[in-house]
Amino acid sequence: MGRYIGPKCRLCRREGIKLMLKGARCESAKCAMEKQGRNAPPGPKSFRRGRGTEYSVRQREKQKVKRYYGVFEKQFMNYFHAAERLKGHTGALARTRARQWASG
Ligand SMILES: [Zn+2]
Numbered sequence: 001m002g003r004y005i006g007p008k009c010r011l012c013r014r015e016g017i018k019l020m021l022k023g024a025r026c027e028s029a030k031c032a033m034e035k036q037g038r039n040a041p042p043g044p045k046s047f048r049r050g051r052g053t054e055y056s057v058r059q060r061e062k063q064k065v066k067r068y069y070g071v072f073e074k075q076f077m078n079y080f081h082a083a084e085r086l087k088g089h090t091g092a093l094a095r096t097r098a099r100q101w102a103s104g
Contacts, residue, residue: 002072009033010042015064069098 004011008021009032018033020026032038051057066076076098083093 001075003070004067004072011067013039013042015060015067016041017064019064019068021067021070065095065098069095069102071098071101075101 008019009026011021012019012026012031012033018026018031022031025031026033028034062076066072071079076094079094079097079101080090082097083090086093
């Protein structure tokens, strides 16, 4: 299974919240989100616009969950398909699966 190996705090900057992907380092002043001027979204300034379309808002929300648990689209969808077959709230069950995977 693939996994993201790039700069982690870049993901926090993109989502605009601390994803705490680096653990203790993200709690310290060393985290990019704590540094002045580095807490903005990554990339050229021209891309730093507002909320964007309805689609982009939802897409960011989805990316946020995937990045938090360190999974990509394929695996994320598998969690959902598995959760769909169970009784209950599909989204909540999928997160439970993701959490189990993330914790070992
Ligand atoms: Zn960080």
